Amino acid sequence: MTDPPLPSDLPDEPSAGTVAPAATPRDGRTFRVGIIGDGQLARMTAPVATELGIELHLLAGSWLSSAAQVIPRTIIGDYRHTDDALRLAERVDVITFDHEHVPAEVLTALQDAGVALHPGPQALRYAQDKLAMRAAVEDLELPNPQWRQVSTAAELTEFGDGVGWPVVLKTPRGGYDGKGVRVLHSAADVEATADWFARAAEEGTGLLAEEKVPFTRELSAQVARSATGEIRAYPVVQSDQRDGVCDLVTAPAPATEPDLLEQAAEIALTLAERLDVTGMLAVELFEISDGERRGVFVNELAMRPHNSGHWSMDGAVTGQFEQHLRAVLGLPLGETGLVTGDGGFTVMKNIFGGAVPQLHTALAEAMRLAPEAKVHLYGKAPRAGRKVGHVTIVGASPQASAAQSPAEAGAQALQQTPHQEIRTAQDRATELAHRLSEGGTP
Numbered sequence: 001m002t003d004p005p006l007p008s009d010l011p012d013e014p015s016a017g018t019v020a021p022a023a024t025p026r027d028g029r030t031f032r033v034g035i036i037g038d039g040q041l042a043r044m045t046a047p048v049a050t051e052l053g054i055e056l057h058l059l060a061g062s063w064l065s066s067a068a069q070v071i072p073r074t075i076i077g078d079y080r081h082t083d084d085a086l087r088l089a090e091r092v093d094v095i096t097f098d099h100e101h102v103p104a105e106v107l108t109a110l111q112d113a114g115v116a117l118h119p120g121p122q123a124l125r126y127a128q129d130k131l132a133m134r135a136a137v138e139d140l141e142l143p144n145p146q147w148r149q150v151s152t153a154a155e156l157t158e159f160g161d162g163v164g165w166p167v168v169l170k171t172p173r174g175g176y177d178g179k180g181v182r183v184l185h186s187a188a189d190v191e192a193t194a195d196w197f198a199r200a201a202e203e204g205t206g207l208l209a210e211e212k213v214p215f216t217r218e219l220s221a222q223v224a225r226s227a228t229g230e231i232r233a234y235p236v237v238q239s240d241q242r243d244g245v246c247d248l249v250t251a252p253a254p255a256t257e258p259d260l261l262e263q264a265a266e267i268a269l270t271l272a273e274r275l276d277v278t279g280m281l282a283v284e285l286f287e288i289s290d291g292e293r294r295g296v297f298v299n300e301l302a303m304r305p306h307n308s309g310h311w312s313m314d315g316a317v318t319g320q321f322e323q324h325l326r327a328v329l330g331l332p333l334g335e336t337g338l339v340t341g342d343g344g345f346t347v348m349k350n351i352f353g354g355a356v357p358q359l360h361t362a363l364a365e366a367m368r369l370a371p372e373a374k375v376h377l378y379g380k381a382p383r384a385g386r387k388v389g390h391v392t393i394v395g396a397s398p399q400a401s402a403a404q405s406p407a408e409a410g411a412q413a414l415q416q417t418p419h420q421e422i423r424t425a426q427d428r429a430t431e432l433a434h435r436l437s438e439g440g441t442p
């Protein structure tokens with residue numbers, strides 16, 4: 001059994017200004033960024049790289065993958081193989097990631113070869129391993145749900161009896177979109193987890209048990225931290241899940257609890273600095289809006305652009321994909337506010353694979369339905385439940401007034417969130433996404 005990485009490895013002080021300097025183009029012509037991983041996150045980086053004259057290079061598993069379809073400088077290989085990662089490294093100034101599944105030995109080999117990695121392996125482990133993340137959050141005295149590393153069914157039962165059922169059991173590594181998360185309603189459910197314990201024992205990892213947090217809603221706080229140490233927070237967003245998967249995002253989070261949103265942003269800033277994250281960081285959080293446990297609690301970390309930040313492509317002055325490129329290259333960061341200014345909002349709704357076999361057949365009807373919306377499709381075959389695209393609607397609040405000072409407008413936006421406008425936009429985005437996945441009307 002390997003213990004989770006020790007929190008004592010955390011840097012003592014924020015390392016602002018002491019991390020790697022801005023990248024310099026190796027051929028003196030343009031910046032070259034390599035991305036390991038071929039999903040929609042790499043794909044959506046391509047348009048902004050084009051705008052900034054940045055060359056993107058990709059290590060993809062297939063020419064048919066979402067990202068390889070649109071990035072011509074692609075090499076085909078396996079992200080688990082050091083030789084393939086080194087082939088990518090030869091071509092670029094810095095390397096970043098579209099997912100967190102690159103094995104530690106590949107990351108170490110890249111680092112030993114002098115490759116600039118953003119985020120670096122020391123930071124990335126906290127996004128790769130939920131046990132390491134829980135220990136780090138605890139060490140930094142930030143709010144965790146109750147948790148425990150469990151290696152046997154008996155330990156899990158003891159934990160559940162202690163904190164109260166239901167509990168949530170997680171594989172520390174390799175989970176995504178709710179895979180690797182199980183809710184256990186009572187001690188009777190523990191027996192059915194034997195397969196997970198057996199696999200965890202083989203891998204020498206243990207499992208993560210958490211109390212099932214009685215949250216009011218889920219939030220996501222995103223921060224960009226540059227390779228130079230510059231840092232900027234995005235507005236905290238509300239993230240509604242469907243079957244454990246991000247589904248609908250509202251930015252900024254309708255602020256029934258402004259102080260909790262501030263705390264959420266502070267937590268993300270602290271984690272970015274203390275874990276020495278470079279690039280985009282998303283902190284998924286649970287909000288409990290009242291009672292004794294009122295507060296926000298860390299769920300998990302992602303060190304890359306994140307689904308909860310897709311709204312920013314259309315709704316923020318600097319979208320998360322552009323910001324990630326700026327950050328990993330050590331370029332100055334862009335503004336993170338809404339394009340509408342204070343009082344505006346953006347909603348983002350995911351499109352999941354459904355009854356529509358070819359998304360383009362539903363596109364004309366969807367565009368006719370909502371000409372104010374932006375549609376983003378990922379070039380993926382619409383298998384059931386798979387994220388194949390998203391839509392956004394940007395809305396301005398009639399309450400925002402040019403005569404107000406920014407502070408007044410901000411305070412008013414917090415108190416007078418335009419709930420009705422937001423709900424209308426959420427409904428329209430939902431209907432539009434439904435047309436694209438199922439056809440017809442919801």
Ligand SMILES: Nc1ncnc2c1ncn2[C@@H]1O[C@H](COP(=O)(O)OP(=O)(O)OP(=O)(O)O)[C@@H](O)[C@H]1O
Nearest residue numbers: 168175176177178179181210211212213241244245
């Ligand atoms: N301790 C908990 N208490 C209550 N709900 C939880 C808890 N842990 C997870 N969940 C629910 O399950 C969802 C998925 O969990 P988590 O974010 O850990 O998994 P993931 O598969 O890594 O996520 P992602 O979809 O972000 O890749 C959460 O967004 C939340 O809705």
Ligand SMILES: [Mg+2]
Nearest residue numbers: 178284299300
């Ligand atoms: Mg999650």
